[in-house]
Every structure is written in structure tokens, then in C-alpha cells.
Amino acid sequence: MSKTIAILGAGFAGLPLAHYILKHYADKFDLKLVLVSRSEELYWNIAAPRAAIPGQFSDEEVFHAIPPAFAKYPANRFEFVHGSVVAWQPDSNTIGVVLHQGAERQINYHTLVIATGSDYSADMPWKLIGTSQETHAALDKLRSDVRKADSIVVGGGGPTGVEFAGELGHEYAKTGKKKVTLIISEPLPLGPRVQEATRMSAQKELEKLNVNIITDTRVTKITDSNAGGKVLELSRGDGTLETLHADLFTPTWGVKFNTSFAPASLRETDGRLKATQTLRSPGYDNVFLVGDCANKDSYAALVREKQVRYIASALGQYFKGVKLDDFVPESKVGMTVAIGPSRGVGDLFGFNVWSFFVWYFKGRHMCTNIAAEYVAGGKLILGSF
Ligand SMILES: Cc1cc2nc3c(=O)[nH]c(=O)nc-3n(C[C@H](O)[C@H](O)[C@H](O)COP(=O)(O)OP(=O)(O)OC[C@H]3O[C@@H](n4cnc5c(N)ncnc54)[C@H](O)[C@@H]3O)c2cc1C
Secondary structure (H helix, E strand, O other), rough: OOEEEEEOOOOOOHHHHHHHHHHHOOOOEEEEEEEEOOOOEOOOOHHHHHHHHOOOHHHHHEEEOOOOOOOOOOOOEEEEEEEEEEEEEEEOOOOEEOOOOOOOOEEEEEEEEEEEEOEEOOOOOOOOOOOOOHHHHHHHHHHHHHOOOOOEEEEOOOHHHHHHHHHHHHOOHHHHOOOOEEEOOOOOOOOOOOOOHHHHHHHHHHOOOOEEOOOOOEEEEEEOOOOEEEEEEEEOOOEHHHHHHHHEEEEEEOEOOOOOOOOOOHHHHOOOEEOOOOOEEEOEEEEOOOHHHOOOOOOHHHHHHHHHHHHHHHHHHHHHHHOOOOOOOOOOOEEEEOOOOOOEEEEEEEEEEEEEHHHHHHHHHOOOOHHHHHHHHOOOOOOOO
């Protein structure tokens, strides 16, 4: 009887690994792959900051159906399970799934790959919100809120906040159509791991688009305004408090890792799963971890795709029964941040890269040009797979 390998999560990490296993290992090692996902579509959330601007990307460009991309594999090798993983018993190799239709199902596995990634809090569609239908609805609502607002405040100076402020700046603030403010807790955007030169470039690019940046400030309270919109309480670095009115407030913080189904002993305090040097759960050599849910920084392609390639090759060693090579984490920051459709900043291998480079590789299309191929298998953002 075939061995069952279950992949939990069909996102940027789970999807390419599923194709890879089906192409390279399923017949060779007599495997049946069960891919479990609460969403039937891959949300190309890399494009989310632009997709949230009315009239930019269509839903067809950012949502891609998953089951048709696997129709080419025989039924004895592949099954798609549309549902949410709610329980995991690593000692008995079982997971519990609440299916999309409501019924419950238990799946026994020989080998498990956990790739359940992360979500954003406050129901912001920077990533999936539950099912893809719920995400379509949240994206539509955000577009409509953006359309109606005269003043928009973006909270958070990470890449999502900078990209969204850049899109708003390009579309509206540059020409004075709307007032756009970015609130960041540090003196410069993008966080301390990114080189100062790149952070300064981000600040300059945003200012060129008329984005007002409030630095060293935290949003400490959000209340509904009687005049509509929100009143934000801002706490400055020097301890003073101020208020700011926004027709629309869009937080970009609050990443949460999708690991609540895992035993607490296998999770870090931030919710990520503990991972060994071979990206496995401590004490469970048949459980592999990849992507945002694993305790290895995986924010961008440079890091995440390294993990995906590693797991692909490690699974070959594992099924052959040989010792696995250790994973060598990426030590350098790798980040490209589009600032509107025509400019960008980046920190790659210690270099503050040119705006043209970021525009060429990301900003002009937000990598939507490869999304369909990515879902069909054989492609990662950084090359073929
Ligand atoms: C706005 C934005 C822009 C970004 N831009 C870039 C970029 O330019 N380049 C880049 O490389 N990275 C970018 N990232 C980061 C990138 O999105 C993540 O690194 C990537 O999504 C992580 O992939 P993943 O497969 O680990 O998880 P995810 O993509 O989060 O996928 C998780 C999958 O698991 C499923 N799932 C979750 N919980 C359950 C459950 N309980 N049961 C069943 N299924 C479940 C989900 O439905 C989904 O299919 C960006 C992120 C954001 C927010």
C-alpha cells in the first residue's frame, strides 16, 4: 500500500513542494500525496498592496485555483482536501481536519510537511483571510474603503506598510487627490535588519509621492469618530500623546502564525513551530516544516525558497533512508520593496539595489506575471524548480 505524505497548506511553500513530490518521488517511493488547504485558491498576496487600490489588479490576476493545477496527476497519487487542520497528534501520526462542507475527517500519515504559513490580524487582506471567498470579500471592501476615503493612514513601517503607502502615494497623494500618512515606530521605514541606506531611500521615495511619514510613533488607541472614520491616539517616542483623524486606517502589523493545531510543546512563544537543523519537528523525524510557520526567518523569497529547495532535496534523502544534510539558513537580508508601480528599493546580499532593478523584477507587475506558472508547478519566484 502507498505511503501517505500529507502537506498542510497550499501557499507559497506547500504548493511547489506538492508538485515536486508528485513529479519526482510519488512513483519512485510509492507515495500518495494529500494536500490539505482551507483555501482552494492561491492568493498572490505579493501583489496585495497594489490589488487593494481600485482599478489595479483584477481578482483573476491575484487568485489562482489550486485543484485544476493538480488534475494532471493520477487519483491514486494525489488528493486535495479542502478544509482546516484543527488537530495534530504527532505520536499517532494523525491530523484532524474540519472540511469546508463542515464534516470532520481524520488523516493518518507516514510523513507530514507543515506549510500553514501566517495570517494578518484585523482581517486585513495582506494575506488570506480564511477561505479565498472571504479574502475576495475583504479585498473588495478595502478597495471600496480606499475609494471613499479622503485621508488614509497606514500603520506600520515594514515592507507591507511601505508598499501600500507607496501605492496610495502614487495613485492619490502625489496629485493631491487624497492625504496619505504612514506611521512608523522607528526613525526610518523597513526595520533595523535592513541597511540604513535602503531605509533612507524608502523614506525619500515615499516623500517624493507626498506621503507624510510620522516617525518614532505608535498607534496606541483606535476609536470610531463621530464624524465617520477613526480617531487614532498616537504615542510619540518622547512620551507625548496626540490624536489624528483618518477617514480610513489600515494597519499592516499583527502577523500570526497558523499553528494553533500543534501541541504547545512543539511551538515557540511567538507561535512558530520549533525546527531542528534539518527543518523537522524536534523528536518527530517524519515531520518537515517549511515557510512562515517554521522557526526560521522566511519573510521573502530568498529565504523561503531556500527552505523549499532544501526540503525537496531532503525528502529524497529521507525516503532513500540516508542521513539528511543540515539546512544552512540565509544570513543576509533579501528584500525588494516596490514603491508604486514605477519605483522601488531593495537590500540584496548587503547591497542597496537600484530602483530600476526593483521595478524590473517586481514593481512593474508584482510578480503576477509568473503566478499562473507558479501554481501549475515547475516555477519558484527565483527560477525553475
Ligand atoms: C503584502 C505582502 C507582500 C509580500 N511580498 C513578498 C515578496 O515580494 N516576495 C516574497 O518572497 N515574499 C513576500 N511576502 C511574504 C510571503 O507572502 C510569505 O513569505 C509567504 O506567503 C509564506 O508562504 P507559506 O507557504 O509559508 O505560507 P502562506 O503563503 O501563508 O500559505 C499558507 C497556506 O496554508 C493554508 N492554511 C493555513 N492554516 C491552515 C489550516 N489550519 N488548515 C489548512 N490550511 C491552512 C492557507 O490557506 C495557505 O494555503 C509578502 C507578504 C505580504 C503580507
